Amino acid sequence: MFSFLRHLGADLRHSPLYAGLLGLGLAAFLVLGMGGTRLLGDDKETADNERGGPPRTGGHGGYVNGFNHK
Amino acid sequence: MSSVSIAPPPARVTCPKCATQVPCYEPARSQYFGCPQCRTLFEAAPAAPTGKARIIKGFRKALQMGHSLPLGITGVLGSYYCRITGYQVRTEQSDRTAEWREYQLRPAEPMVGGDPADAPLQLAEYQGHWLLIRRALRHPTVVGPQSIQDNKWTDSKTGNSYRMWHRYQPVIRDVQGEFDWNILEDERLKVQELVCPPHLLTGEKSPDRQPTWYQAEYLEPSQVAAAFGVDVNTLPSRQGTGAAQPNPHNLAPALRLFGVAALLLSLLAGWLAITRPSTTTTETFTIPAAPAAASSLPAAADTLGRPAGAAAVPAATTPAPAGTGYSQMLVSKTIVLTHSSAVDITFTALDLTNHWVEITANLVNEQTGRGYEVTRSLEYYEGVEDGESWSEGNRSANVVISGLPPGRYHLNIYPSPEAGTSDTMLLVLLEQHSDFFSNFLIILVLMSAVPLWHWMRHSAFESGRWENSDFAPTSS
Numbered sequence: 001m002f003s004f005l006r007h008l009g010a011d012l013r014h015s016p017l018y019a020g021l022l023g024l025g026l027a028a029f030l031v032l033g034m035g036g037t038r039l040l041g042d043d044k045e046t047a048d049n050e051r052g053g054p055p056r057t058g059g060h061g062g063y064v065n066g067f068n069h070k
Numbered sequence: 071m072s073s074v075s076i077a078p079p080p081a082r083v084t085c086p087k088c089a090t091q092v093p094c095y096e097p098a099r100s101q102y103f104g105c106p107q108c109r110t111l112f113e114a115a116p117a118a119p120t121g122k123a124r125i126i127k128g129f130r131k132a133l134q135m136g137h138s139l140p141l142g143i144t145g146v147l148g149s150y151y152c153r154i155t156g157y158q159v160r161t162e163q164s165d166r167t168a169e170w171r172e173y174q175l176r177p178a179e180p181m182v183g184g185d186p187a188d189a190p191l192q193l194a195e196y197q198g199h200w201l202l203i204r205r206a207l208r209h210p211t212v213v214g215p216q217s218i219q220d221n222k223w224t225d226s227k228t229g230n231s232y233r234m235w236h237r238y239q240p241v242i243r244d245v246q247g248e249f250d251w252n253i254l255e256d257e258r259l260k261v262q263e264l265v266c267p268p269h270l271l272t273g274e275k276s277p278d279r280q281p282t283w284y285q286a287e288y289l290e291p292s293q294v295a296a297a298f299g300v301d302v303n304t305l306p307s308r309q310g311t312g313a314a315q316p317n318p319h320n321l322a323p324a325l326r327l328f329g330v331a332a333l334l335l336s337l338l339a340g341w342l343a344i345t346r347p348s349t350t351t352t353e354t355f356t357i358p359a360a361p362a363a364a365s366s367l368p369a370a371a372d373t374l375g376r377p378a379g380a381a382a383v384p385a386a387t388t389p390a391p392a393g394t395g396y397s398q399m400l401v402s403k404t405i406v407l408t409h410s411s412a413v414d415i416t417f418t419a420l421d422l423t424n425h426w427v428e429i430t431a432n433l434v435n436e437q438t439g440r441g442y443e444v445t446r447s448l449e450y451y452e453g454v455e456d457g458e459s460w461s462e463g464n465r466s467a468n469v470v471i472s473g474l475p476p477g478r479y480h481l482n483i484y485p486s487p488e489a490g491t492s493d494t495m496l497l498v499l500l501e502q503h504s505d506f507f508s509n510f511l512i513i514l515v516l517m518s519a520v521p522l523w524h525w526m527r528h529s530a531f532e533s534g535r536w537e538n539s540d541f542a543p544t545s546s
Contacts, residue, residue: 039513041508
C-alpha cells in the first residue's frame, strides 16, 4: 500500500496535467450530479420561460393508414 | 572521433597476404587476426614472430558500412575499463539482408585473478541499437536440440520473464582486429535469443557441446558515446525498434492515476445515489377515443396552463380547447422536487394495438410558471402475415428533463390519438433522480482517453519490436 502511494505521488508529479484533468472530471461529475443535469440526452424541447399552455403541434406519429411515412 | 587518442599496441602481426602490420593488444592470448587492409582472416602467433602466418579466409563482399568505433579505443562499460580489440560483421544464413556488427571487448588493464564473471565481452550494434553482452549467470534449461518450454523462461531471481525472439545460424561477413578463437567456427552455432527489455538472453549451441549463454543489456547510443568519449553523431542513427529496447511509453503511471480517479468517481456516484435517492410516482389516465371530427368544448385554464380547479383536484382531465388538435388535457398530481434533479418520465399506452397516439407533455413549475415541453409518439402494430406473426413500434416511450430546480411541479399531458380508435389507458411514471449512469460513463470514457493514448503508443512500439520476429506474441 505504501509502495502504491509512493508510486502515485511520483505519478502526480510526473503527469500534473493529466492529474488536473482527472480532478476536473470528478468535479464536473459532482456538479452535474448535484444539479441533476444529464450531459447527453436531455429531452426537453423548451428552455425558455414558456408558460405551460397547450401544445403548438399535433401529429400522427408518422403513420397513416398503418404505413410508416417517417 | 578523430580527437580520440588510441594507445599504440604492444605488438603487431604481419598479414600474410598484403603484409600490413595488424595491431595486437594481447599477444599472449590472440591467435586469429583480421586484416583491415585486405580483409583476410589469418592465424598467427604474435608471441613467436618467426612463425609463419596461415590464411584462413578472405572476405570479398563489399561492406555497406564500416565500424563506427575504432579498434584500440578504450572506454568504461559497467565499471570495467575495456578496449575494443576486434570487429566483425555478421548476418544470418536464412536472411542475409540483415547485418549487425559485434565489437570484441577486452580489459584495457590487467585484472588480478582473471576476468570476472560480469565483465563485458562484446558490444553489438544493429540499426543503431546497442547491446552490451556478458556471460549469463542464469539461463533456461534447453530440452531437446534447441527447444525451451513454451518458448518462455522466467528468471527466478529477478522475476524477469523472457520470450523467444529469434533463432538463427550466423554467417561471418567481415573480420578486423584480433581474436582468441577461430570465429569462422561460429558459423556452426545455432543461436536462439530470448528477450525481456532491456535484457536479451542468447544461447549458442554448437553440435558437440552444451549451449553457452550470454546476457545482453540495451544501451542508449548516448551511453556508448559517453563510455568511449566519442560524438554520438558519429554512431549509426537508430532505425526502427530494437529487440531489447525499453518501451518509452510507460502505461503504469497513467493507469494508476486513472484507477484512483475511477474509484473516486464510483464513490461519488454512490454518494449521490445515497444522499439523493430516487422517488417514483405512477398515475394512470384514460385517453378518450377521438371521433372522426374532434369535439370542441371550451376549457378555462389558469396562468400555469392548468385548467381551472386542477390544482385542487389532481389527476384531472379536461376537454381540450377548440382547434388544438388534441382530444383532452390530462393533469398529473403535483410532485415536489426537494433539490435540483432530473425527472424521468415514461409513457406507456397499455392497450395500444394497431394505432398510434402522440403525447405532448408540459412539466410546469407551479411557483415560477416555467414549462418544460416534450413530445413522444407511441405506436404499435402487430399482425400475422403468411402464417408468421409480426409487430413493430413500441407501447412505451421515455423522456428525461434534467437540470430542474427544486420546487413543485405538475405535468400537463396533451394526447392526440388516432381518429376512430377506442379509449386508451395511459400509464405515466415519473421518477426523480440525480445520478445518471450516462454521466458516469461519459466522464469515465473522457478520463480514460490519456491511458488509452499511452496504450496505443505502447502497443505500436511493441508491434515495431516484434515485427522482425518469428515468435511475435500474436502469431504464437
